Amino acid sequence: MAELGSEIYFAGIPELSRMLLAKEVTALDLARAFGRRLETLGPRYNALALPLTERAIRQAKAVDAEIDPWRKRGHLRGPLEGVPYGAKDLLSVAGQITTWGARPFAAQVFDYDATVVHKLESAGAPLVGKLAMVELAGGPGYRYASASLTGPGLNPWDRTRWSGGSSSGSAIAVAAGLVPFAIGSETSGSILTPAAFCGVTALRPTYGLVSRYGAMPLSWTLDKLGPFCRSAEDCGLVLETIAGGDRRDPGSAGKSFYYTPQYARKMSDLRIGFAPADFSEWPDEAARPAFRQALEVMRGLGATMVETRLPDFPYGAIVSAILSVDAASVFEPLILSGKVEELADRKQIAGLKAGLEIPANVYLKAMRVRRLAREAILKLFGDVDVLVTPACFGTAPKIDEPLDHRPDRAKPKDAGLTGLIPAGNLAGMPALALPCGFADNLPVALQLAGAPFTENTLLAVGKEFQSRTDWHKRKPSA
């Protein structure tokens, strides 16, 4: 095995690809190095659900056996060939335990691969481990960071802080250099929140762009799978590989995605919507300087900045009704069997039970209001191409702090874009989390959101922002 320097653990996908092409490393070197690092350091952050190093080594050997003819052509088969990754433990991998982060499913095994796992295997990316998550991806809500079979996700920047969830392990593993990229999922906030708290770049794709086949269902019209990476560019490369139509996913849009930075629109042609209150009034006091500075960088990109607001809808209530009913239906056998009591979080247990009692008229009203909200939100994109706002208004909470009781303070009158996470999920919009600074030595991040299927525009703005900042290159020492 070649001697690998520690900097390789924080290298981006193009750099790893270049090293593979130049024979500076082999796929086997990378699979062994990242697999062992994930096994050694993953438990330190409660990030590892299941190591798969031996499986990854077999995959890597198969890649190395076929790589030389490609090297002679001057390029590899694809950008992810030989690049290891980790997957949130809600994705099935044939013959391996898939716990969904929950004790009642601790011994669950499927006999098939999730579509994204299959696609990444076909692209030559070895899977080095399943990554920890909040139980049942958070279900209808949870109170404590400890709501997981693997314990609370510990933030690599400060292990007394939470990683965010529900894709805890995916964000931790990328932030701590345990994998070059990871796959997570979002129903309403489960990609953007942990990415923001852990200081990594992550993409929530348009609903239906990435097949959910083989992923734990939580809410059929809200669930999305997406990548956690070191940069916007890496997110584009991973999305190109995992996107695509799939008849086994009834929500599939039947569309592919091609990452085309060479055809990106000029920044000067773009209009970016923002609300000043999101940067000056809503954030925690300590985070305001970082967000203000990030907004100045955004202004400097050359796009036209436009003040805007989200249409007035009760986004939180709509998501809550839909998600609670869907989750209660998905897990009805768990609830009725009594095994729901084995979950770690009392609030989640109660929320699942109560979800069975929500009347049909409330659910249908939520779905009807959702249609109106979606139409109103999409109208916004007649005026702007991208919306920008803080991904979270503060830093990661302490791991033993109740998550539903953040410190009370007067809410600003101007709602700005504060409901963008539930609104964006309800409208099926893509969003990109971009690290944009620090507050109290913890990362904070921006959220860029766009109309459905405008991932290339979000990635272009993200790439331009990251060409002018180095927040995404910072490494934790915790």
Added chain:
Amino acid sequence: MKPSRMTRRQLAGAILTTAATAAAAQAPSSPPSPPAGELQDARDQNQRTGETLAKVQVPIETEPAFHFAA
């Protein structure tokens, strides 16, 4: 999704994994609280959600935002 049967080796692995990860948990699990109180809180929350949604006027022709095609 149909779970498949596990081999004894897989089952042993699952038990070991569960035990190891449980031991790794560093924060206390959520404190026990009266289940009836938690359940009532959840029901109250759902009630408030329903009331919030009831205030939104929806044109009669608005169909729910899920798709069905024959």
